[in-house]
Amino acid sequence: MQLLEERIRRDGIVREGNVLKVDSFLNHQIDVTLLNEMGRELLRLFGDDGVTKILTIEASGIGIACIAAQYFNVPVVFAKKAASKNISGDVYTSRVHSFTKDKYYDVMVSKDFLHAGDRVLIIDDFLAKGAALIGLCDIINQAGATVVGAGIAIEKAFQDGGKKVRDMGIRIESLARVASMSPGSGVVFAE
């Protein structure tokens, strides 16, 4: 998606350790106009797939998912990352390793909000090693629902998550695929 690639080129900042900061428009400050364009593109890609629910994970995925959900006219469910008093005991869980924060956490979705028969589109901001995405697929499978696919804002295509998840038979559509990046030379996108 050209608009997103241009924005990453202009406002993304590459840091050592394969960190791509898109904080100024995607995951700290959020440009909702850009998100609307992304939502339209996701509808173009997945609009014929009978999506009944969008699943994302807190926190950065929520904005992208909510704006996109307006185009699909379906509810958003966001997976939560830690136990809190407000989540009931009746949940699907999956254990995920966060490479960014270098720790394990449990991803949880209440059994009330995913059902057999649901056709679920996963939406998230980044795909790198695929840990969160695999956790979300696991939860959808536990519910007996169908993974329609994953709509990702930015895929770090030089890491193995995309291949791993596609090899599981999951359709992934990434709106921007980064082939390589470095602090000196910036971002190169995959064709």
Place this chain on the structure above:
Amino acid sequence: MQLLEERIRRDGIVREGNVLKVDSFLNHQIDVTLLNEMGRELLRLFGDDGVTKILTIEASGIGIACIAAQYFNVPVVFAKKAASKNISGDVYTSRVHSFTKDKYYDVMVSKDFLHAGDRVLIIDDFLAKGAALIGLCDIINQAGATVVGAGIAIEKAFQDGGKKVRDMGIRIESLARVASMSPGSGVVFAE
């Protein structure tokens, strides 16, 4: 806001310990159609106040804030709750006590995204004891920006947060104000 009150009456669940679960439409599963109505109402309330930015806090506030931001045509900034590798050192911080999770955490906003001259509307899902809201006001003040006010989905008016923050001179508009609630008799709204 009648639509939200009706939804809380129909789908909200009151638990012991002043817990109001609105997980099925507001903060685990999200009804984006309802959020759009809330966004329109917030525009009616704050549309003449020259809002340049909407500030919220992860995670549950993000969806409400992003949908509302479409009506104001301004960016959303969401405060983050814990240190991560992806946030730069140059941040405003404020310490907040979470009564739900019974712990203290730091709320952070990058200095890149709040400036003197910004007129900031805070949007959040709940107002109870006001701790998060006071933290967000503190951060806006640190930036030398102006707090236009706070648009809250659900205020627990029987707790002291609303009075405390209004006494600070902050305008709060709550779309639903709960006067009292109990597991037996449900929710009573303030006039």
